Amino acid sequence: MTASIYDVAKRAGVSISTVSRILNNSANVSDKKVQAVKEAMEYYQYEPNQFGRGLVKQRSNMIGVYTPFHSGSVFESSYTLELLKGIERVLTRHNYSMVLISESEEYSNRVKGSPRFMEYVRQRRIDGLLLSGLNGKSMDEEALKQILDEEYPVVYIGKKFHKKGINVYAQFESYMHQMIETLYADGHRKIVLYFYTTHENYLTGIVKKAKEELEELELIPIVLSHMTDIRPDLIADFRKYVIGGGCTAICSPGIETTQIILSVCGELRLSVPETVSILSVEHKIGEGRRLFPQISAFFVPAKDMGSGAAELLLDMIEDCPLEETSREYETKFFDRESIRQL
Template sequence: MTGSKKRVTIKDVAAQAGVSYQTVSRVINNQANVTEKTRRQVQHAIETLNFRPNLAARSLARRRSNIIGLIVPYDADYLFRDPNLLAQISSIDAEANARGYNLLLSTAAGSDNGLEAYERFVRNQVADGALVVETAAGAAGNQLLNHNNYFYVSLGYDLSHTRKYFVHADDRRGAGEATRHLLQKGHRRIGIINGPPIGAVGATQERLTGYMEALAEAGIIFDPCLMVYGDYTRPSGQRATEKLLALSNPPTAIFAFNDRMAMGAIWKLKSAGLRVPEDIAVVGFDDIPAAADFSPPLTTVRLSGVQVGRVAAQMLFKLIDGEPIESPEVVLPAELIVRQSS
């Protein structure tokens, strides 16, 4: 008669790793007060022993609320001006509902200080974890979440090096493909409408890098006069395009770092009596729903906000449930969608 296999316990993991069982618990719960070396020792012991935490016991011990937060360090009105973010929120909410969770939204609520959204979330003390929209306020906000031992996943880049887990699209590759598309069309002076120069987020910086790399590959020296700034709105795209048209040697193509600015650019070009793409080509970024129906239909880079939101939510639930994370960073593909504006 063969005996049943002995169940591996947290104390077995502690003995294997040469640490206390309390330290193992902190690693399993992804708490901040563990050195990276110790964390690796414990993870190695967990894998060696094929240890699986008792999720029911962990839920009881942690008094799980079945609520996750979404921290948006902007004014609430921003949500309704960004179709890509709305798509992310929709998929996050669907993933939460499928698991019996509710979604708690925390915004800057009219404050210019994005940190207010983080502080409000921490004060509530009701959520099991959070998804965070990337902003320039991220460093201080993420430190606040780390200090309070929250599970969280960022929708964006780890510019501040304070984030542990993050999901984003491949903005650099997408911008490079958009720029190469215009180069293949024969354009050599490609103007760009960048995001705000102050408080730039990682996505904007990555798009600029992709643009610059594509120019360098083609042997083209970047002309700083061809870079103007907007604030991601259609009116700012109009104003930025007016500046480009006023140059003594204006561009033959414009690459706007989001679709709304690209639409503003097209509106301004038309009002100036210019044809798109015959006189000036225009490319956007995001592929918002209105892009395909615009006149002319907008060439753009498609980012799946739905996929970004879903993958980030799935990662957060793995953290909450103590499941292993294959990689702290997930990069999702970006796809160039060629339409009539280029």
């Protein structure tokens, strides 16, 4: 296999940007590092091709944006679409283009141990990387640790988990707990809590905290393993937990799911909020207001998060001083009377 600049940097024990500076003679680098890079280049017989040399000198002006297969299609998620709008807003202003790096389950099963974004990093096809939808201690996060250790420009959207990482975050655990507390304060004691697979690793902690702090609460957490056809599962859930089990409230993780929930309520002749209360998350402000009936929701500013992540990444690429390594965004609650006080 032909060696890449990534391999040279790893063998020399330096960052990719240091190798680039040495190849381009663009900055002062210690003799020790220069010798280590030269030795690594000789070891691999590494010769930057014309495209690679262009990347060293001029950059590609492309930023990779990665979403793994368990996040669902980018075109089905208002969260991802709003995130991309925010990213594009910043990249366009700075003359960068966005490269979507999506990963199907088929690709993930075929290429074991290496998420797709590693191809783009190792081949220097992008100048930096934005990651969304990492799920627990997956191979995605292990790969991210590798490139963080190599000082590759990367920002991830999610809770901080690596001392070298730069991230943006909306305090997912906090607003999910606020959703539960909001329903509990209105008298609901038996609540169904839906999660997307992307957030499954947070489930245990959220459920444990809720049960410790809200003594009379009976919480039923359900992970939505896919988004292609969840309607049959929701119908079964509502028959079991609402009609047959006495649940009075539902926490929905997103407007897409809430729309299906409302359709299921119509089919099963369950009125909102008289029979069952619904509280959702929205990522585009006012999404819950456009549903019928209107749905109360916690607004998560996905577009601002995308813009913030892109700003931090471009500062890294341009070697600007970073005043923050983690940027948090606050949510806002909109009460649209889809919760009945018991």
